[in-house]
Amino acid sequence: xxxxxxxxxxSRGESWSIERQDLFDEWLGGTGVGIRLLMEECPExxxxxxxxxxxxxxxxxxxxxxxxxTKAVATFKSPLTSELGESYAGGRLHxxxxxxxxxxxxxxxxxxxxxxxxxxxxxxxxxxxxSIWGVDAQxxxxxxxxxxxxxxxxxxxxxxxxxxxxxRFAGVVVDTYRHFGRxxxxxxxxxxxxxxxVVSGTERAEVPDARRYREVYNRLYAKTVQxxxxxxxxxxxxxxxxxxxxxxKGLPTKNFQLTSFxxxxxxxxxxxxxxxxxxxxxxxxxxxxxxxxxxxxxxxxPHHEFEVRKVSYDFEPIYSLxxxxxxxSAEGVLQLIDVCERMGLDVISAGVVLSWAxxxxxxxxxxxxxxxxxxxxxxxxxxxxxxxxxxxxxxxxFYAALARGAEFASARYGGQDFAMTLGGNEVAGYHTGPASMxxxxxxxxxxxxxxxxxxxxxxxxxxxxSPEEMVDEIIKEDNSRGVFNSxxxxxxxxxxxxxxxxxxxxxxxxxxxxxxxxHLLGKKIFDEKYKFKTREGxxxxxxxxxxxxxxxxxTLGKVTPETMEEMLRIYRKKRGWS
Amino acid sequence: xxGAAVESAAGDAKETxxxxxxxxxxxxxxxxxxxxxxxxxxxxxxIGCLGCMFACSRINTGTASxxxxxxxxxxxxxxxxxxxxxxxxxxxxxxxxRACPSGALERKEDGRVVFHKELCTGCGKCEExxxxxxxxxxxDGKAIKCKHCGACVAFCPHxxxxxxxxxx
Numbered sequence: 001x002x003x004x005x006x007x008x009x010x011s012r013g014e015s016w017s018i019e020r021q022d023l024f025d026e027w028l029g030g031t032g033v034g035i036r037l038l039m040e041e042c043p044e045x046x047x048x049x050x051x052x053x054x055x056x057x058x059x060x061x062x063x064x065x066x067x068x069x070t071k072a073v074a075t076f077k078s079p080l081t082s083e084l085g086e087s088y089a090g091g092r093l094h095x096x097x098x099x100x101x102x103x104x105x106x107x108x109x110x111x112x113x114x115x116x117x118x119x120x121x122x123x124x125x126x127x128x129x130x131s132i133w134g135v136d137a138q139x140x141x142x143x144x145x146x147x148x149x150x151x152x153x154x155x156x157x158x159x160x161x162x163x164x165x166x167x168r169f170a171g172v173v174v175d176t177y178r179h180f181g182r183x184x185x186x187x188x189x190x191x192x193x194x195x196x197x198v199v200s201g202t203e204r205a206e207v208p209d210a211r212r213y214r215e216v217y218n219r220l221y222a223k224t225v226q227x228x229x230x231x232x233x234x235x236x237x238x239x240x241x242x243x244x245x246x247x248x249k250g251l252p253t254k255n256f257q258l259t260s261f262x263x264x265x266x267x268x269x270x271x272x273x274x275x276x277x278x279x280x281x282x283x284x285x286x287x288x289x290x291x292x293x294x295x296x297x298x299x300x301x302p303h304h305e306f307e308v309r310k311v312s313y314d315f316e317p318i319y320s321l322x323x324x325x326x327x328x329s330a331e332g333v334l335q336l337i338d339v340c341e342r343m344g345l346d347v348i349s350a351g352v353v354l355s356w357a358x359x360x361x362x363x364x365x366x367x368x369x370x371x372x373x374x375x376x377x378x379x380x381x382x383x384x385x386x387x388x389x390x391x392x393x394x395x396x397x398f399y400a401a402l403a404r405g406a407e408f409a410s411a412r413y414g415g416q417d418f419a420m421t422l423g424g425n426e427v428a429g430y431h432t433g434p435a436s437m438x439x440x441x442x443x444x445x446x447x448x449x450x451x452x453x454x455x456x457x458x459x460x461x462x463x464x465x466s467p468e469e470m471v472d473e474i475i476k477e478d479n480s481r482g483v484f485n486s487x488x489x490x491x492x493x494x495x496x497x498x499x500x501x502x503x504x505x506x507x508x509x510x511x512x513x514x515x516x517x518x519h520l521l522g523k524k525i526f527d528e529k530y531k532f533k534t535r536e537g538x539x540x541x542x543x544x545x546x547x548x549x550x551x552x553x554x555t556l557g558k559v560t561p562e563t564m565e566e567m568l569r570i571y572r573k574k575r576g577w578s
Numbered sequence: 579x580x581g582a583a584v585e586s587a588a589g590d591a592k593e594t595x596x597x598x599x600x601x602x603x604x605x606x607x608x609x610x611x612x613x614x615x616x617x618x619x620x621x622x623x624x625i626g627c628l629g630c631m632f633a634c635s636r637i638n639t640g641t642a643s644x645x646x647x648x649x650x651x652x653x654x655x656x657x658x659x660x661x662x663x664x665x666x667x668x669x670x671x672x673x674x675x676r677a678c679p680s681g682a683l684e685r686k687e688d689g690r691v692v693f694h695k696e697l698c699t700g701c702g703k704c705e706e707x708x709x710x711x712x713x714x715x716x717x718d719g720k721a722i723k724c725k726h727c728g729a730c731v732a733f734c735p736h737x738x739x740x741x742x743x744x745x746x
Contacts, residue, residue: 210640
């Protein structure tokens with residue numbers, strides 16, 4: 001396996017490749033290598049939108065070789081939180097990087113004018129993107145497809161107008177329907193005048209023992225398709241959770257004022273699957289096909305003339321742009337997702353920013369003058385579309401504040417109690433109990449996927465768990481996911497990749513690891529990330545917990561501030577922090 | 579989920595050997611009545627996982643490679659568009675064989691086309707001759723020809739591919 005890092009300097013228009021076997025030996029790949037490179041590359045206190053702040057893309061040793069090892073990770077300084085930025089995307093990028101021969105790509109500097117990077121194997125070109133600057137993310141992808149080599153094995157990642165406008169929660173669209181969504185990588189691209197990166201290659205991935213490789217592959221493949229380890233992602237998909245969480249009183253509704261939505265049935269995964277789903281897609285290398293695509297058919301005249309848009313949906317966008325905004329129609333949710341796709345906005349942050357704004361508007365903290373006449377009201381889809389467009393165009397101070405996220409906007413206009421962020425990041429679609437809150441607060445990237453606290457709460461709903469047991473689970477997930485995210489596997493397949501299976505798969509590609517090695521590595525990756533976070537100003541003892549969390553009943557009943565304080569105290573102690 | 583019988587993948591590899599054995603000196607003289615041919619039965623069911631391509635390279639070359647796969651999944655108009663499965667359809671009168679100047683592609687009496695890699699000069703005439711683009715040159719500059727072994731069929735989760743028997 002080639003253990004190379006490709007460096008691209010946009011300011012100087014140069015690129016070069018360095019063999020870094022030691023780096024991959026120590027940090028494995030993916031997020032391990034990503035955080036290490038970020039520590040090397042990012043100067044302390046760098047403005048996340050300055051040329052000094054790097055973008056690191058990395059894959060791991062199992063990508064391209066094993067089923068459902070289908071992710072690439074982006075590591076950067078977040079323009080949203082000003083600390084660790086980390087985001088994962090499926091699609092084909094992991095494969096394209098593997099076959100281009102680059103396990104990690106570091107992008108530095110700032111191009112003089114709109115540019116895109118074309119990587120075809122060892123050939124790296126920085127090209128003019130003036131003609132597609134300002135073009136929406138979907139169209140930009142289509143145009144680049146016509147110009148770039150590698151049909152069928154390439155990956156095209158690009159930003160939309162939101163990234164260009166430096167909206168702090170702009171994402172990067174990956175190969176249509178997948179994203180580096182969270183924490184504002186799109187704004188980092190925009191700040192570098194970088195519209196897109198196209199990657200392709202024709203290398204092959206060699207293994208030391210083909211027979212052993214096939215044996216381990218077959219075993220993991222069988223577990224993926226023949227057991228129920230991944231069935232829920234295959235059938236209705238993640239959106240099956242809309243009904244589930246609604247029943248459990250854990251589905252955030254109208255900016256977390258409620259945890260069950262009276263209209264949830266109308267936007268349930270079952271409704272999407274029965275009425276709108278028309279195809280499912282896979283990331284390359286995954287047999288599951290969890291990417292659910294809806295056909296949104298809208299009449300644009302009374303004479304049976306229609307436009308049809310193909311929109312991908314999942315649980316999180318249906319929460320953030322659906323129940324969280326009181327939107328009670330699947331069409332409305334799909335329209336809002338589609339706007340985010342084209343603009344290149346992170347759907348979770350977009351929805352939570354709008355839900356904060358709606359409540360602030362309802363409470364007269366924001367005036368119609370400030371919204372420029374846009375009615376920010378629950379279930380007013382046209383109003384929300386208009387607001388999203390204005391967030392990108394930032395025609396006044398209010399929309400410019402929204403473009404900086406809910407934390408910033410609420411600090412400016414008030415209503416921090418109901419600005420639903422943890423660690424500065426707009427929260428995911430769960431109010432299941434204290435583990436979800438703590439998990440997102442302490443997680444390295446303040447994401448529900450750092451440690452799946454929501455799942456620990458749901459476990460606790462069936463079998464009581466003490467605060468200490470919950471904290472133990474969170475720490476276990478924090479650490480073990482650092483390893484899994486270094487491979488880089490899809491978290492939906494975490495049931496397939498048991499520790500034994502990870503050891504076997506690594507062995508098959510020539511990397512010998514013991515369980516103990518992996519535990520130590522997981523802890524080390526977590527510590528390295530916290531080193532970066534604290535260096536950039538994150539302070540857990542000063543982290544804000546929005547009061548709304550304590551007022552609204554969760555799956556596990558009302559959470560008290562005392563419970564959270566106790567769990568935080570246990571967490572700190574177990575982490576060895578004073 | 580569709581019939582991804584993994585055990586049969588190993589079985590198929592064995593069957594591949596059996597097919598190869600059938601072409602050996604020993605088996606000559608006996609006339610097989612049927613040959614196996616890959617059929618793209620339901621292309622519209624494809625989810626783009628590329629499992630078939632990886633199965634092809636993994637089982638036939640022992641590596642993970644898209645370039646070395648004899649079956650190719652392409653998109654028309656990107657992932658928003660439709661997937662296209664490009665693979666040899668086992669023509670009765672194969673233009674690739676007619677175009678091959680070195681005898682590397684040989685049509686057997688039963689209709690199978692056998693590829694003699696050592697005779698391939700990498701001239702690319704076969705690639706030009708095949709309108710559907712099912713034969714191409716690999717990383718080593720030699721043709722990649724589908725053997726109709728069925729390795730890909732076992733790893734298609736949506737029953738896009740089938741192995742059919744056709745009269746010789």
